[in-house]
Amino acid sequence: MRISELARRGGVPVGTVKYYLREGLLPPGEATSATQASYDEGHVERLTLVRALLGPGGLSIARAREVLAAVDDPSISVHDALGAACAATSEPSPQTTDLAAAMAHVGRWGWWVTEDSPALQDLARALAAAQEVDLDVTEAHLDAYAEAAARVGRADVAAVPTSSQADAVRYVVLGTVLMDPVLLALRRLAQEDASGRRFGAQDLSGLMVPLAADRTAAGT
Amino acid sequence: MRISELARRGGVPVGTVKYYLREGLLPPGEATSATQASYDEGHVERLTLVRALLGPGGLSIARAREVLAAVDDPSISVHDALGAACAATSEPSPQTTDLAAAMAHVGRWGWWVTEDSPALQDLARALAAAQEVDLDVTEAHLDAYAEAAARVGRADVAAVPTSSQADAVRYVVLGTVLMDPVLLALRRLAQEDASGRRFGAQDLSGLMVPLAADRTAAGT
């Protein structure tokens, strides 16, 4: 297919496809002449993948390129692919963070992580930010988070397919990036549920009901 | 104090403080003359709060303004404050999303949420994005996420202080925004742990060890 069809299939303007090609997010099509290249189903798939990483995944072009490099690397291990995905979703450390508190927590939970994991930096920064504004995060509260995270991490790793290395790598990378928003949305919903049970019952009695599945989409 | 001291205390340039004043993120200081205003400790606290929302919280100026409006509203309920924080961290719905699948899941878990919750839209979009790229998210996998999220949501709500309405609202809003990155970082670390146990043992035996607390900060 030509570029216009690829763009249509992916639901993006042609210019955007060209942009992704330029940025190396999409591999070039097979050149059939000086001004023509043909693209295949693989390109369509790749394009939807790129859109997922950039949109819901929230990655920048540069980060998406790193993630895709991991997906494309046939020799990468699943564990290293996870590391690449993790790195792609972490902020670049602006200054040296004090990892002591974060490391103490992780040690308390007995988790095996490398000391230079970007996620450890992220945790340290996030906890420091909470402390900055005097947000009281108790050890028990954090333990609840850790148990929840452990549950999620175990589910993620258990779900990794064993069919092939490439499948596993793809699954790990995509799962890492695309399940973040799922988890956050679920936290919001769970908070709403818990809050409704604790705070909302009296003043919102009629408005908040357990969702029944008999309505498909709520318009205005 | 004058603006330069406020800026110094908050660790930001004076120009940035002026910008936040212009944007309504900081309340104006008490004008002592045509070209002078005095700021107090409340302003310093507010400034660190703004920095936390914009930096680690990942909010835009506009979203931060909404969140701060909730924090400032003395009559808002805790539940509504949570809703405001939730809305501030959701994408504005670009198109109508099909909520059916998301609602089915939420109903399955028996959660009480409103049908027009932004988080429900977020969940629907995130699941749709995963499906788009053929990422297989099983019901069991999602159930694990839901249980983890429920745990987190319960911990969050249980930790809400009862000292005063204002404290509770502040805690809820900040906790919602600032604990997101904590949860994501913990997921990464838990994944690394789980992955190391499953995939990493053979090829990274020496590099991955349970963290001991005898080192404070890991340099290069």
Place this chain on the structure above:
DNA sequence: CAATAATGGAGAGTGATAGTGTCTAATGTC
């Protein structure tokens, strides 16, 4: 009391990011 520095306020400018638009020569298609 005069020189210097800082302030408030407003508008313009900056750099990064993610595209879009425009152009050209070459090509495909009817």
Place this chain on the structure above:
DNA sequence: GACATTAGACACTATCACTCTCCATTATTG
């Protein structure tokens, strides 16, 4: 052979979160 399409390159746009510059007006200080 006429018209649309393409690849490739470069330039342009929009948004965001600042950052700079300017000015008249104080505050401070020697």
